[in-house]
Amino acid sequence: MAKCIRCGKPAxxxxxxxxxxxxxxxxxxxxxxxxxxEGHAVGSRLVNAQEKVLVAVSGGKDSMVLWYLMHKHNxxxxxxxxxxxxxFFSEKSLEVVKAFSEKIGQEVRIFSVKDxxxxxxxxxxxxxxxxxxxxVCGTIKRYLINKIALDLKVDAIATGHNLDDGASNxxxxxxxxxFETLSRNxxxxxxxKDKLVKRIKPLYxxxxxxxxxxxxMMQIDYTSEVCPYxxxxxxxxxxxxVLNEINEEFRGIKRTFYYGYLRNRDIFKKEEAELKExxxxxxxxxxxxxxxxxxxxxxxxxxxxxx
Amino acid sequence: MAKCIRCGKPAxxxxxxxxxxxxxxxxxxxxxxxxxxEGHAVGSRLVNAQEKVLVAVSGGKDSMVLWYLMHKHNxxxxxxxxxxxxxFFSEKSLEVVKAFSEKIGQEVRIFSVKDxxxxxxxxxxxxxxxxxxxxVCGTIKRYLINKIALDLKVDAIATGHNLDDGASNxxxxxxxxxFETLSRNxxxxxxxKDKLVKRIKPLYxxxxxxxxxxxxMMQIDYTSEVCPYxxxxxxxxxxxxVLNEINEEFRGIKRTFYYGYLRNRDIFKKEEAELKExxxxxxxxxxxxxxxxxxxxxxxxxxxxxx
Numbered sequence: 001m002a003k004c005i006r007c008g009k010p011a012x013x014x015x016x017x018x019x020x021x022x023x024x025x026x027x028x029x030x031x032x033x034x035x036x037x038e039g040h041a042v043g044s045r046l047v048n049a050q051e052k053v054l055v056a057v058s059g060g061k062d063s064m065v066l067w068y069l070m071h072k073h074n075x076x077x078x079x080x081x082x083x084x085x086x087x088f089f090s091e092k093s094l095e096v097v098k099a100f101s102e103k104i105g106q107e108v109r110i111f112s113v114k115d116x117x118x119x120x121x122x123x124x125x126x127x128x129x130x131x132x133x134x135x136v137c138g139t140i141k142r143y144l145i146n147k148i149a150l151d152l153k154v155d156a157i158a159t160g161h162n163l164d165d166g167a168s169n170x171x172x173x174x175x176x177x178x179f180e181t182l183s184r185n186x187x188x189x190x191x192x193k194d195k196l197v198k199r200i201k202p203l204y205x206x207x208x209x210x211x212x213x214x215x216x217m218m219q220i221d222y223t224s225e226v227c228p229y230x231x232x233x234x235x236x237x238x239x240x241x242v243l244n245e246i247n248e249e250f251r252g253i254k255r256t257f258y259y260g261y262l263r264n265r266d267i268f269k270k271e272e273a274e275l276k277e278x279x280x281x282x283x284x285x286x287x288x289x290x291x292x293x294x295x296x297x298x299x300x301x302x303x304x305x306x307x
Numbered sequence: 308m309a310k311c312i313r314c315g316k317p318a319x320x321x322x323x324x325x326x327x328x329x330x331x332x333x334x335x336x337x338x339x340x341x342x343x344x345e346g347h348a349v350g351s352r353l354v355n356a357q358e359k360v361l362v363a364v365s366g367g368k369d370s371m372v373l374w375y376l377m378h379k380h381n382x383x384x385x386x387x388x389x390x391x392x393x394x395f396f397s398e399k400s401l402e403v404v405k406a407f408s409e410k411i412g413q414e415v416r417i418f419s420v421k422d423x424x425x426x427x428x429x430x431x432x433x434x435x436x437x438x439x440x441x442x443v444c445g446t447i448k449r450y451l452i453n454k455i456a457l458d459l460k461v462d463a464i465a466t467g468h469n470l471d472d473g474a475s476n477x478x479x480x481x482x483x484x485x486f487e488t489l490s491r492n493x494x495x496x497x498x499x500k501d502k503l504v505k506r507i508k509p510l511y512x513x514x515x516x517x518x519x520x521x522x523x524m525m526q527i528d529y530t531s532e533v534c535p536y537x538x539x540x541x542x543x544x545x546x547x548x549v550l551n552e553i554n555e556e557f558r559g560i561k562r563t564f565y566y567g568y569l570r571n572r573d574i575f576k577k578e579e580a581e582l583k584e585x586x587x588x589x590x591x592x593x594x595x596x597x598x599x600x601x602x603x604x605x606x607x608x609x610x611x612x613x614x
Contacts, residue, residue, distance in 0.1 A: 174481060175553070175560050177567030242556060246482070246549055253482050260484030267574045 013217075015209050017251050022217055029214045032205040033069050039188060041262040046188050046200040051155035053077045054197075056145050057108065059093030061215045061222040062160030064100060066203055068220050070158065071106060078152055079108040082144060084121055084137070092223045100221055109152075117144055124297050125229065133229045136297060143283070143294035149197040161187075161201040164208045167258035168240040174261075182268035192275070195284050207254070208240075320524075322516050324558050329524055336521045339512040340376050346495060348569040353495050353507040358462035360384045361504075363452050364415065366400030368522045368529040369467030371407060373510055375527050377465065378413060384465075386415040387455055389448060391428055399530045407528055416459075424451055431604050432536070440536045443604060450590070450601035456504040468494075468508040471515040474565035475547040481568075489575035499582070502591050514561070515547075 002011045004021035006028070011019035020028060039045045047053060055070055055077045057063040070077045081097045084090050094110070101108040113119045119140065128136050149157050166185065173181035187204040191197055203211065215222055247254040275284040278292035280299055285292035309318045311328040313335070318326035327335060346352045354360060362377055362384045364370040377384045388404045391397050401417070408415040420426045426447065435443050456464050473492065480488035494511040498504055510518065522529055554561040582591040585599035587606055592599035 175557070175564045177564070177571055238556060242553055245552075249545060249549060250482070257482045257484070264484055 013213055015207070015213065016247065025213065025217065029206060029210060030069070032210075033073075033202060036187065036202045036205045037073075040205070041259040042187050042204075043263075044188065046202055047075070047156050047158070047198075049075065051076065052153070053156045053158050053200075054145070054149045054152060054154045055079045055158045056141075056160070057081050057097055058160070059096040059223045060160065061211050061220075061224075062162050062203060064096070064160075064220050064222040065206075065211050065215050065218075066158060066160045067100070068104075068218065070202070071104060077106075077158075078154060079106065080145065080148055080152075081108055081110050082141060082148075083110060083112040083114075084141075085112070085114050086121070086228055089223075089225045089228055092225050096221050096223045103221075109148075111144070111148060113140070113144065119144075119298055128297055137229065139293050139297060143292075146197055146283075150194075154197065156198040156200050158200050158202055160203055162203045162206050162208060162211055163254065163258060164240050164244070166201070166204050167254050168243050170258060170261050171243050172239040179268055179270060182265070183270055186262070186265065192284055195282075204258075320520055322514070322520065323554065332520065332524065336513060336517060337376070339517075340380075340509060343494065343509045343512045344380075347512070348566040349494050349511075350570075351495065353509055354382070354463050354465070354505075356382065358383065359460070360463045360465050360507075361452070361456045361459060361461045362386045362465045363448075363467070364388050364404055365467070366403040366530045367467065368518050368527075368531075369469050369510060371403070371467075371527050371529040372513075372518050372522050372525075373465060373467045374407070375411075375525065377509070378411060384413075385459055385461060386413065387452065387459075388415055388417050389451060389455075390417060390419040390421075391444070391448075392419065392421050393428070393535055396530075396532045396535055399532050403528050403530045410528075416455075418451070418455060420447070420451065424454075426451075426605055435604055444536065446600050446604060450599075453504055453590075457502075461504060463505040463507050465507050465509055467510055469510045469513050469515060469518055470561065470565060471547050471551070473508070473511050474561050475550050477565060477568050478550050479546040486575055486577055489572070490577055493569070493572065499591055502589075511565075 002014060002019040003009065004011045004024050005018055006024035007021060009021045009024075012022050013020040013025040037046050053070065053075055055063070055067050057067050057079050059081070067077075067079050079097075079101070081094065083094055097108055097110075111117075113121060121137070121140070124136060124140065125133055145157055166187070169181065169185055172178075173185070187201040189196075189199040206214075214220075243254055273286040275286055276290050277283070278285045278287075278295055279290045280295040281292060283292050283294070287293065287296075309321060309326040310316065311318045311331050312325055313331035314328060316328045316331075319329050320327040320332040344353055360377065360382055362370070362374050364374050364386050366388070374384075374386050386404075386408070388401065390401055404415055404417075418424075420428060428444070428447070431443060431447065432440055452464055473494070476488065476492055479485075480492070494508040496503075496506040513521075521527075550561055580593040582593055583597050584590070585592045585594075585602055586597045587602040588599060590599050590601070594600065594603075
């Protein structure tokens, strides 16, 4: 029987060739979270205890663990859930988030894309039918969460992006020499003037598998429902799969690759594109026509062909 | 039935989702070879018609096709075969090379590591038992071929390294952020003073599969024997396999990745290590103790631990 690599007791968690007993696995996950907050391999700390942080909670395992860990470590957080109204998927998400809020006694702020921002996601998808839906939804979520963060006057937005998200994104980008992604992907995106709030990804050192095991072990509720709009937008999932297969072949290469990227990402920096203010909403945009991608998607504007 | 992408006739060659009739496949291979000579994506031409080129021919499919194509395109070449004395493997290689020489009526210069250079490969492997044998053999072959090239007063050494060799090497290097490899790998290595002859890899745009299909179609003899010392040195083959699997998943990504690397490889350049002259043989070396890797392997020197 495999023994825990930390204490030598019988192991109960087996991941990527490493074995832990459940006590040591908890210590391991918290240590990686703390090293994430400290910004190991990133070069600077993601967030300080004094800062006020909006935690974006979708109800999935990653954001629920993030909420739990930020709460447990006494960060000054405001959990925020954005209801997308994707039928049963969104109902389930809302339910999980509300239940966890009650369980730990911390209020969660619920916003609705429809009721609070007047956006009909179904309509947006129809209008932007040639664009991958995950990308469209991502643009809208990022924009609205930033807007909420500005209103709430927080110092940072924390999201549940994990090691597999970061590594597979960079893996795909490097296969295609996509300098746009390679120059800008980081667990720490600095703020821009008084328009864009700092964004951080404290779970960038923890894998899908580690977060799932931890959530189950700590009995943190989460929804495993797959978004009904995800079908047909599977490219990133595919590169996650491929990278995990390589990681089976060359044990540990996923971390070596991603942390190596984080340490060396400056080599991909090109001259910063000059940002303008969006003609419609005033937010920063690098778009040539001066209209930001959010307004292109949601406002009834002429240049639909460019979408 | 699949049709040739060039002429629309029934296709007989099917590679990476592309279909060719045999005539158009020959044109395709020669075009890639010519674009290789012109240095597409590399940034400068590999070799001119006036230059004298040593072609290193092992007897495998890649070097035999290289010999054939360089001969067919009237380059000023000297085919050179280095006998390593690896038993049946080497006997078979020698036989193939001699037969092809007779067939096309072009002399091949045969050298023996043992008789011409006094090196017993078996003894070297025993001495350097902690180093991968392919690496040890590669160091010795590169050194001796360069020595032969200097004696023959050629302008360049051409080797049969193909797209899979280059792409998998860079793929492995980028997963590990191995800047040493990333900064120096190219189909064109410039000469260094009067010590290192220019090295070129004209087949860097043609895959394993393309070269095999072409050799078979043109009835170019080659040996498919696997080197008896290859066992246990399979890391690069493994990364070739993995990259080909990814190429099945994301069609064409192997070329996109490798050509993208070639166009952007300057970002990996670090300050050049200062080269010294080897204390034993006088060849350039970046080694701290001033003894080149060839002399460390083959001369009976003290610091065996460093090997």
